[in-house]
Amino acid sequence: MANSLSAEKRIEINERNRLRNKAYKSSIRTIYKKCLIAINNTDENNMDSVNSLLSLSYSKLDKAVQKKMMHKNAAASKKAALAKALKKREQNK
Structure with a gap:
């Protein structure tokens, strides 16, 4: 246990x-x-909601890196996974 007030x-x-x-x-x-x-x-009609969610998640990940809650490479990996999923979705239309 703690031995001092500090x-x-x-x-x-x-x-x-x-x-x-x-x-x-x-x-x-x-x-x-x-x-x-x-x-x-x-589907094609909801791409605005996808883009807003993508923007929000990028922002949250960058803020976590800035506040040192997450390593920058971990955030970059998550952002890359989102971008990869979006690209795969666009190619499969």
């Missing part, structure tokens, strides 16, 4: 940050999954 404070701060990061990463996973589902189950 150590106790760091424990509280770390827990607060852990919960904040957990919520943010959860939202990233949710948006990423919604975007993949939208790409795979869309």
